Amino acid sequence: MRCIVSTTNNTTPEQNAHAAVLDANLPDERGHFGIYGGRFVSETLTAALDELQATYLKLRDDEDFQKAFDHDLAHYVGRPSPLYYAERLSDHCGGARIFLKREDLNHTGAHKINNTIGQALLAKFMGKKKIIAETGAGQHGVASATVAARFGLECKVFMGSTDVERQKLNVYRMKLLGAEVESVTSGTKTLKDAMNEAMRHWVTNVDDTFYIIGTAAGPHPYPMLVRDFQSVIGRETQTQSQEQIGRQPDAVVACVGGGSNAIGMFYPYIKHPEVAMYGVEAGGLGLEGDDHAAPLSKGRPGVLHGNRTYLMEDDNGQIMGTHSISAGLDYPGVGPEHSWLKDVGRAQYVAATDSEAIEAFHKLTQLEGIMPALESSHAVAFAMKLAATMPSDKVIVVNLSGRGDKDIHTIATLDGVTA
Amino acid sequence: MSRIASLFAALKTTGKKALIPYITAGDPQKDATVPMMHTLVDAGCDLIELGVPFSDPMADGPTIQLACERALEHNTSLRDVLAMVAEFRTTDSTTPVVLMGYLNPVEAMGYDTFVTAAVTAGVDGVLLVDLPPEEAVDVDAIFKSAGLDMVYLIAPTTTDERIEAIGQAGSGYVYYVSLKGVTGSKALDVDDVERNLQRIRQHVSIPVGVGFGIQNGTTAAAVSAVCDGVIVGSAIVNRIADNATNPAEAQRLVAALMQEMRSAMDQ
Numbered sequence: 001m002r003c004i005v006s007t008t009n010n011t012t013p014e015q016n017a018h019a020a021v022l023d024a025n026l027p028d029e030r031g032h033f034g035i036y037g038g039r040f041v042s043e044t045l046t047a048a049l050d051e052l053q054a055t056y057l058k059l060r061d062d063e064d065f066q067k068a069f070d071h072d073l074a075h076y077v078g079r080p081s082p083l084y085y086a087e088r089l090s091d092h093c094g095g096a097r098i099f100l101k102r103e104d105l106n107h108t109g110a111h112k113i114n115n116t117i118g119q120a121l122l123a124k125f126m127g128k129k130k131i132i133a134e135t136g137a138g139q140h141g142v143a144s145a146t147v148a149a150r151f152g153l154e155c156k157v158f159m160g161s162t163d164v165e166r167q168k169l170n171v172y173r174m175k176l177l178g179a180e181v182e183s184v185t186s187g188t189k190t191l192k193d194a195m196n197e198a199m200r201h202w203v204t205n206v207d208d209t210f211y212i213i214g215t216a217a218g219p220h221p222y223p224m225l226v227r228d229f230q231s232v233i234g235r236e237t238q239t240q241s242q243e244q245i246g247r248q249p250d251a252v253v254a255c256v257g258g259g260s261n262a263i264g265m266f267y268p269y270i271k272h273p274e275v276a277m278y279g280v281e282a283g284g285l286g287l288e289g290d291d292h293a294a295p296l297s298k299g300r301p302g303v304l305h306g307n308r309t310y311l312m313e314d315d316n317g318q319i320m321g322t323h324s325i326s327a328g329l330d331y332p333g334v335g336p337e338h339s340w341l342k343d344v345g346r347a348q349y350v351a352a353t354d355s356e357a358i359e360a361f362h363k364l365t366q367l368e369g370i371m372p373a374l375e376s377s378h379a380v381a382f383a384m385k386l387a388a389t390m391p392s393d394k395v396i397v398v399n400l401s402g403r404g405d406k407d408i409h410t411i412a413t414l415d416g417v418t419a
Numbered sequence: 420m421s422r423i424a425s426l427f428a429a430l431k432t433t434g435k436k437a438l439i440p441y442i443t444a445g446d447p448q449k450d451a452t453v454p455m456m457h458t459l460v461d462a463g464c465d466l467i468e469l470g471v472p473f474s475d476p477m478a479d480g481p482t483i484q485l486a487c488e489r490a491l492e493h494n495t496s497l498r499d500v501l502a503m504v505a506e507f508r509t510t511d512s513t514t515p516v517v518l519m520g521y522l523n524p525v526e527a528m529g530y531d532t533f534v535t536a537a538v539t540a541g542v543d544g545v546l547l548v549d550l551p552p553e554e555a556v557d558v559d560a561i562f563k564s565a566g567l568d569m570v571y572l573i574a575p576t577t578t579d580e581r582i583e584a585i586g587q588a589g590s591g592y593v594y595y596v597s598l599k600g601v602t603g604s605k606a607l608d609v610d611d612v613e614r615n616l617q618r619i620r621q622h623v624s625i626p627v628g629v630g631f632g633i634q635n636g637t638t639a640a641a642v643s644a645v646c647d648g649v650i651v652g653s654a655i656v657n658r659i660a661d662n663a664t665n666p667a668e669a670q671r672l673v674a675a676l677m678q679e680m681r682s683a684m685d686q
Binding site (some may be wrong): 030038039040042045046048049080096115186187193194199200202203205206207302303304305306311313315316317318319323 | 451473475476478481484485488491494495496497498521522523524526547548549550551553554571572573574575576577578581587594595596599600601625644658
């Protein structure tokens with residue numbers, strides 16, 4: 001068995017973690033982050049993943065590709081997204097200053113578009129005319145349908161039938177954008193099953209179809225390329241922090257479902273150990289039961305959807321159903337780089353419950369006039385707790401990964417308001 | 420010699436090809452599986468691929484997905500599947516049994532625990548569809564040192580270089596996936612299979628089984644002419660599904676299909 005970090009008796013775990021991350025240039029060429037990641041797929045997909053990997057590694061350093069990507073991030077997405085000092089929220093918490101990285105202000109309302117632009121450009125460079133995507137809440141589906149319209153590609157989105165029902169508005173949005181939405185009725189009828197079905201479709205149509213995975217999980221090279229496309233979040237935060245506070249923050253906080261917004265924020269900070277990193281999982285009804293979606297907090301390593309990572313599974317290795325108020329965090333796995341960051345101790349993973357997230361949603365709305373997505377509300381909830389424990393000269397940056405318009409219906413229902 | 424190697428050696432002397440059925444263990448009930456395995460052998464099958472149910476069978480079409488769901492409704496676990504093999508072995512000590520499924524249930528049990536239990540139960544080989552040879556390096560050695568054969572997949576998209584590597588890593592036989600798709604897909608193209616088999620034979624010295632899209636005696640016979648084993652899954656599982664409340668009828672229909680294929684292949 002491979003070993004993640006060699007631990008000897010004369011070094012502390014912190015020193016080992018530090019050494020491991022400073023040495024690391026991950027993933028390795030087969031997509032491993034320590035024991036995590038890799039490529040666990042049936043043979044038919046191997047050639048397509050090899051082709052994608054080769055194309056990406058070539059284009060990553062290609063000037064024309066980078067220019068096209070940067071152009072669209074600036075003029076289509078609207079980057080850089082602001083770094084905003086949430087003064088009234090900070091005062092309310094009574095501790096560290098809280099800044100918000102405003103990914104909610106991106107075109108389509110979330111960080112997802114950074115990645116779909118990147119992957120759609122890859123599809124275009126590879127000459128693929130059709131794209132497919134999986135979606136839970138519908139944010140990645142909308143972002144994929146959007147870039148399909150932008151680049152003139154055919155788009156099919158796989159979505160669990162439960163999610164189709166609870167996210168009707170996003171389904172309609174995708175259809176307006178010209179995408180076909182395929183309702184998936186297998187398994188738990190949610191995000192994990194949508195991903196299974198997208199993989200099945202891809203196996204069958206691998207010659208002319210590009211699969212845009214929405215999170216930093218899946219078989220290599222997806223976790224790497226999604227991370228790279230999302231890393232613009234962390235890089236901008238570094239520049240903006242320097243400009244606005246004259247240094248880097250003491251902590252960065254992001255919610256973690258599959259973990260794409262979090263890895264986008266974390267990645268540029270991994271080799272800056274003075275910046276603490278907190279990933280906030282969906283605690284659902286509480287970590288003591290099974291009604292949550294917190295594999296890093298309560299799961300164990302296993303293999304699903306093409307990579308080895310922390311999973312919510314039963315004793316027999318069957319994947320468990322998950323629960324979160326936020327459909328975007330309702331996933332039993334997590335990106336493999338987060339599993340590695342957890343094991344080496346570079347990032348800490350905590351959880352916020354449904355009710356803590358809802359409370360944070362209301363607080364940010366009332367104190368700052370910013371309605372966060374329920375996913376991002378988990379990060380806000382933890383940051384508020386963390387801020388209260390820190391002195392006022394400390395700084396926390398929260399990745400506000402998406403806006404809450406899509407969740408108004410959920411909040412209204414909870415408040416007993418029927419629209 | 421392993422049971423699988425003996426089987427293919429014996430078939431070679433008679434000029435016959437292996438008929439290899441797949442069923443999902445625990446579908447539709449746990450106690451239906453062992454009788455069905457005996458039915459398959461009695462109907463002329465040579466080797467049984469026994470599916471280990473998984474909650475997320477990413478490489479399978481609707482037929483086998485639903486079979487997994489039926490089996491998991493009453494919690495058919497990997498331990499249950501091994502118990503079924505042990506029970507089968509009490510009256511059949513010659514027919515090879517290959518467990519087919521996904522990596523996670525095996526990883527959850529622990530590789531050493533699994534290997535010991537599998538060998539004790541009388542399992543001959545393992546085919547984990549989401550475990551390509553590159554990721555299997557550690558596991559492969561544990562399995563093989565215990566005498567379990569490692570069956571790997573080859574697909575139409577597999578390059579010559581990889582076919583060579585898979586041919587060397589695999590033991591028992593290799594499983595050629597006849598088309599780009601999931602299990603239970605449309606009928607295969609025999610000419611296409613023949614062309615690819617010629618390519619595979621240049622690099623692979625162990626027997627080659629062909630699966631995906633084989634639904635009747637005619638296709639089975641055509642495919643068997645160019646390979647060493649014909650693998651049939653969804654066509655069987657559909658008959659089990661259609662008669663989920665009537666195991667006797669399911670056995671009768673499955674036996675009829677296997678007999679049809681057997682006699683078509685042997686002509």
